[in-house]
Amino acid sequence: MLRARHINAAVVSARRAVSSVAAAYYPSEPVAPNLVTESVPGPKSIEINDKLGKVFDNRASYFATDYYNSLGNYISDADGNQLLDVYCQISSIALGYNNPELFKTAQSKEMASALINRPALACFPLSDYAEILQQGILAAAPPGQNKVWTALSGSCANETAYKAAFMYQAAKKRGSMDFTDEELTSVMNNRAPGSPERVILSFDKGFHGRLFGSLSTTRSKAIHKLDIPAFNWPKAPFPALKYPLEEFVNENAEEEERCLIEFEKIVKSYPPDTIAAIIVEPVQSEGGDNHASATFFQGLRDLTLKHEILMIVDEVQTGVGASGKFWAHEHWNLTTPPDMVTFSKKFQAAGFYFSNPELQPNQPYRQFNTWCGDPSKALIARTIYQEVTKHNLVEKTAATGDYLYGKLKELFGKYGNKVFNLRGENFGTFIAWDCEGPSKRNELLAKMRAAGVNIGGCGDHSIRLRPTLVFENKHADLLIEALETSLKSL
Amino acid sequence: MLRARHINAAVVSARRAVSSVAAAYYPSEPVAPNLVTESVPGPKSIEINDKLGKVFDNRASYFATDYYNSLGNYISDADGNQLLDVYCQISSIALGYNNPELFKTAQSKEMASALINRPALACFPLSDYAEILQQGILAAAPPGQNKVWTALSGSCANETAYKAAFMYQAAKKRGSMDFTDEELTSVMNNRAPGSPERVILSFDKGFHGRLFGSLSTTRSKAIHKLDIPAFNWPKAPFPALKYPLEEFVNENAEEEERCLIEFEKIVKSYPPDTIAAIIVEPVQSEGGDNHASATFFQGLRDLTLKHEILMIVDEVQTGVGASGKFWAHEHWNLTTPPDMVTFSKKFQAAGFYFSNPELQPNQPYRQFNTWCGDPSKALIARTIYQEVTKHNLVEKTAATGDYLYGKLKELFGKYGNKVFNLRGENFGTFIAWDCEGPSKRNELLAKMRAAGVNIGGCGDHSIRLRPTLVFENKHADLLIEALETSLKSL
Numbered sequence: 001m002l003r004a005r006h007i008n009a010a011v012v013s014a015r016r017a018v019s020s021v022a023a024a025y026y027p028s029e030p031v032a033p034n035l036v037t038e039s040v041p042g043p044k045s046i047e048i049n050d051k052l053g054k055v056f057d058n059r060a061s062y063f064a065t066d067y068y069n070s071l072g073n074y075i076s077d078a079d080g081n082q083l084l085d086v087y088c089q090i091s092s093i094a095l096g097y098n099n100p101e102l103f104k105t106a107q108s109k110e111m112a113s114a115l116i117n118r119p120a121l122a123c124f125p126l127s128d129y130a131e132i133l134q135q136g137i138l139a140a141a142p143p144g145q146n147k148v149w150t151a152l153s154g155s156c157a158n159e160t161a162y163k164a165a166f167m168y169q170a171a172k173k174r175g176s177m178d179f180t181d182e183e184l185t186s187v188m189n190n191r192a193p194g195s196p197e198r199v200i201l202s203f204d205k206g207f208h209g210r211l212f213g214s215l216s217t218t219r220s221k222a223i224h225k226l227d228i229p230a231f232n233w234p235k236a237p238f239p240a241l242k243y244p245l246e247e248f249v250n251e252n253a254e255e256e257e258r259c260l261i262e263f264e265k266i267v268k269s270y271p272p273d274t275i276a277a278i279i280v281e282p283v284q285s286e287g288g289d290n291h292a293s294a295t296f297f298q299g300l301r302d303l304t305l306k307h308e309i310l311m312i313v314d315e316v317q318t319g320v321g322a323s324g325k326f327w328a329h330e331h332w333n334l335t336t337p338p339d340m341v342t343f344s345k346k347f348q349a350a351g352f353y354f355s356n357p358e359l360q361p362n363q364p365y366r367q368f369n370t371w372c373g374d375p376s377k378a379l380i381a382r383t384i385y386q387e388v389t390k391h392n393l394v395e396k397t398a399a400t401g402d403y404l405y406g407k408l409k410e411l412f413g414k415y416g417n418k419v420f421n422l423r424g425e426n427f428g429t430f431i432a433w434d435c436e437g438p439s440k441r442n443e444l445l446a447k448m449r450a451a452g453v454n455i456g457g458c459g460d461h462s463i464r465l466r467p468t469l470v471f472e473n474k475h476a477d478l479l480i481e482a483l484e485t486s487l488k489s490l
Numbered sequence: 491m492l493r494a495r496h497i498n499a500a501v502v503s504a505r506r507a508v509s510s511v512a513a514a515y516y517p518s519e520p521v522a523p524n525l526v527t528e529s530v531p532g533p534k535s536i537e538i539n540d541k542l543g544k545v546f547d548n549r550a551s552y553f554a555t556d557y558y559n560s561l562g563n564y565i566s567d568a569d570g571n572q573l574l575d576v577y578c579q580i581s582s583i584a585l586g587y588n589n590p591e592l593f594k595t596a597q598s599k600e601m602a603s604a605l606i607n608r609p610a611l612a613c614f615p616l617s618d619y620a621e622i623l624q625q626g627i628l629a630a631a632p633p634g635q636n637k638v639w640t641a642l643s644g645s646c647a648n649e650t651a652y653k654a655a656f657m658y659q660a661a662k663k664r665g666s667m668d669f670t671d672e673e674l675t676s677v678m679n680n681r682a683p684g685s686p687e688r689v690i691l692s693f694d695k696g697f698h699g700r701l702f703g704s705l706s707t708t709r710s711k712a713i714h715k716l717d718i719p720a721f722n723w724p725k726a727p728f729p730a731l732k733y734p735l736e737e738f739v740n741e742n743a744e745e746e747e748r749c750l751i752e753f754e755k756i757v758k759s760y761p762p763d764t765i766a767a768i769i770v771e772p773v774q775s776e777g778g779d780n781h782a783s784a785t786f787f788q789g790l791r792d793l794t795l796k797h798e799i800l801m802i803v804d805e806v807q808t809g810v811g812a813s814g815k816f817w818a819h820e821h822w823n824l825t826t827p828p829d830m831v832t833f834s835k836k837f838q839a840a841g842f843y844f845s846n847p848e849l850q851p852n853q854p855y856r857q858f859n860t861w862c863g864d865p866s867k868a869l870i871a872r873t874i875y876q877e878v879t880k881h882n883l884v885e886k887t888a889a890t891g892d893y894l895y896g897k898l899k900e901l902f903g904k905y906g907n908k909v910f911n912l913r914g915e916n917f918g919t920f921i922a923w924d925c926e927g928p929s930k931r932n933e934l935l936a937k938m939r940a941a942g943v944n945i946g947g948c949g950d951h952s953i954r955l956r957p958t959l960v961f962e963n964k965h966a967d968l969l970i971e972a973l974e975t976s977l978k979s980l
Binding site: 048049051052054055056057058059060061062063064065066067068070075078089090092093097098099102103105106107109111112113114115116117118119120121122123124125126127129130133134138146147148149150152153154155156159162163166167170171179183184187188189190191194195196197198199209210211212213214216219222223224225226227228229230231232233235344345348360363364365366367368369370371376380 | 603642
């Protein structure tokens, strides 16, 4: 019962701008989604997933994916369906599928060597690692940052940043003293003073990863945390803003002020130097795409400086251009940069930026592990950075985001009872909205997939857009059309 | 002041066996170490490291490495020195540098796609992921294991195994009940019952990684743990055996019995079901290459079964052939396989094996993260497994290990006041010994490097051998010669 459904192909092909980066990268990119099975996942996807499920936990699978035939903004499945992708491997595809420049990088001599001679980077660094970093990850560093520690995932980027914060605060307190015998002994039993009682403070609804330290700071959903032991670390409230922002200016300012006051109250409830750092996302992504204003983040930065607490900004999901700035926290115009900024996802490489040399512990082998990152990912990150710069993809994403936001606002005027709290104005394509509840949200996600758009939820009842940086107005039009069709029948 | 020092090249070239796998893979492999600078690191290495040190913590660096000119069992540095490598990126190079079969894999269409279209594996699995796993990682699974969860490093392999253990024990206790409201609420505050007080038990001197959960089980050295908050998890003693084993049969049996008794005492001091799992290495590697007998591990397995505690075997360093078995715990001949076995390093891919389907939590998105592994590493692991099998590299490593162990035993007969406690008989090339103390150990490591051998320490005063699986008798001869030269002048 297969049939071809070319969705609006005729309508949209006319809109194709020849000067677009997507067209230059992907001359054969589909002009519209193309569904060939009654539903997604189709029969081949289901068969493949059944087989995979016998050896690997794939119960979260959307469909078995044909990456060879995915192209640009389109993801293909095992059945031959081609969907416009605005989820992009949970916000992780920067330049589109099968990007030709990344392909060159993948086929390079440097990549082959990095893959087959994988180094223990801190012991046997490759001779050109400094150049690879300086031309890529470090060239992209946020304002005020000039050093990096590389890791393998968002979770371990955050956890190594936490370790840096804990060692920094301990060193500050210890001064020039050496480790005491009591510290050296107690630490082997996981006890204070060697394993101190310090904490990382995070925010209600924040998500920072799923290993034991990062999970202790994650406050997104119970299902992420249940049954896993956690550190008794504190959380502070994150502002719950009301939308549209222009209608709730005073209320939102009060809400943010309330959160800052509460934050300082919590800080003061701990002995000095107990809170080593706070960690905060520019937009709480897994937690429901919760934004706060630059004023709030400036206030937070001021309080961390006042109380000598380090500030870690988690840009794992927000980083690398999608917000219309390379780093989302650049929207805040902080007078003092954050102490550390963590990254992963769209950069493939993971880790944290910093500038204060005292965030390097006093001895080697303290911030250390076998890999200390992965040069194959640093090579990918370099190409991503260079392509983003060459093609002004951050600026273009800002413009596409403005176009898309305007169209969505118009559409939501018509369907405001079904979709509301549109978020992400002047924030690139990093856009989200709420639905009436979890089941309505999931229904809308399913309808969007049936209309040929691969899209993801977040929080309990929100939908988030996470397209590539080569998502353009023509793709935005397709998204809007699919959304209108879906909303009509919701 | 550079001069060429071809070390024993004439002597050893005659020994080169044409049928060797190393010779087949690497027809141009050096016949001996070749040092061209007065000392290692040479001036170029130092210059490169100074530059790298400005942006990346490389204080643990041995030398800047020229991976393009490294070959087989030889590692090259930026100055053109070629060292016989028996450290191998902290035990992580399985088939030698620039292996031609791995190069083919690195240049394949599959690899390019895996690198540039990096999937969120649990949501959008590649269509052929089951095959890639089944032909590689899973084909290599230890006896009794038929499922895998993939991760990115040894630390996160262990931590995801801990999470599986915690969720398993909670589910066992909860039975068919649903999560309670109290669990759902308390977990968001990192409090019991949602974040339970359960623990992982590890062993004195064990090493299991450096993230917050894994570091809480790591008991190798204070410097690995200082200033980092830890869970109040227990440790049990690990046998301290005396060597040579044949001279201390009764004493060692008593020591192992003492440790088992102490282990059970600790277990009984906890309320039932509080200890979710134990984790243990077949050989405590970072902690000083501490071995225990099959009898000890069988005893441990019996006690875990008796007390319904899961047993996790950490094969991150011991796995993939070096011990003369593919998995070191195969030396134990357990009647009931371990519940989980973790891996990383030589396989590049990381994760844990298991067979009990109840180690998959009751809902999706509990054992979950963005990447859930990395198909580019799974492709590398597949080639490594296939080459190991094709060339009988495990059996060959067992034979080379026996040869090397015999030569070392002979040598240690002459220098028994300087090097002793030789360990690793009938254990492949996974061999180690002790020196008189930390400074003598470090002196010997430096002398070995000056003799053209790249070699690593472990524990406080031990030296460990971690060569590739294509390390052969001819390489063993070179190692022995360099060691004798170094010992003479120690």
